[in-house]
Amino acid sequence: MLDLLLKREMDRLIKWLTEERGMEVVERGEDYVNCRDGNNLVHFRYVYLDIPNEADIAKRAAEVAGSRTAFNKAYLVVDKPAANFVDGKLMRRLGIGIIVMGSEIAEVMASMPMPTARPAVDDGAIAEVMREMKSVRDRLAEVERRVGELEAMIRSRSGREERGEAEEGDKAEEGRVEEGGGGGVGQVQGDVPQFMRENPWLDILGKRGK
Structure with a gap:
C-alpha cells in the first residue's frame, strides 16, 4: 500500500x-x-x-x-x-x-546551488601513459641508433669503392706509359738500333775502317 x-x-x-x-x-x-x-x-x-x-x-x-x-x-x-x-x-x-x-x-x-565535482584524476592511468611515452622514446632512440649505423656503413663502403676506382685508374695509366715507352727505339737484326743502321755516315765510317 x-x-x-x-x-x-x-x-x-x-x-x-x-x-x-x-x-x-x-x-x-x-x-x-x-x-x-x-x-x-x-x-x-x-x-x-x-x-x-x-x-x-x-x-x-x-x-x-x-x-x-x-x-x-x-x-x-x-x-x-x-x-x-x-x-x-x-x-x-x-x-x-x-x-x-x-x-x-x-x-x-530553495536549494543552494553548487558546482559539481570534477572527475578525479586516475593516477594509475597517468602512470600508464608515462610508461607508454618512455617506451616510445626508447624505440625512437633505437631506430636513430640503427639509422646512424647504416649511414656509417654506407659512408665506409662508398670510401672503399672510391679508393678502388682510383687504384684501378693509376694501374691503367701505368700500363699506357709502359706501352708508349717500349715503342720509342725499334730493335733490328744483330741487336743494332734502327736509327744507327739507317744513318749513312755510320755506313761510310764503317767502310773506311775496312
Missing part, C-alpha cells in the same frame, strides 16, 4: 517538475528523480514515511548531502505531516531545499 502511495506521489511530483517548472527528467528511481534544469542537474529525494519523525528525515537529508557533489542542486520532498519534523537550520547548512507535497506542491526552501 505504501509503495502505491509513493508511486502516485512521485508521478505527481514529476508532472509538476516537467509541466510547471519546465524541467527535463534524466533518471527516475523508486523514491527519487534527477532532472535537468537549464545547465543544472537537480536531485529530488522523496521522504515518504508511514510515521514521520525528525531522526528519519535527518538521516535521509544526510544521505542526500553525501551525494551533493554529483548535482548542482538537491531537494528533500516531504508530505505536509512530515514537514513539521524537518530541521530547517540543518537543511540550510547542507544547502538542501525543501518541497512540500499537499493538495498543492510548493517549494518552501
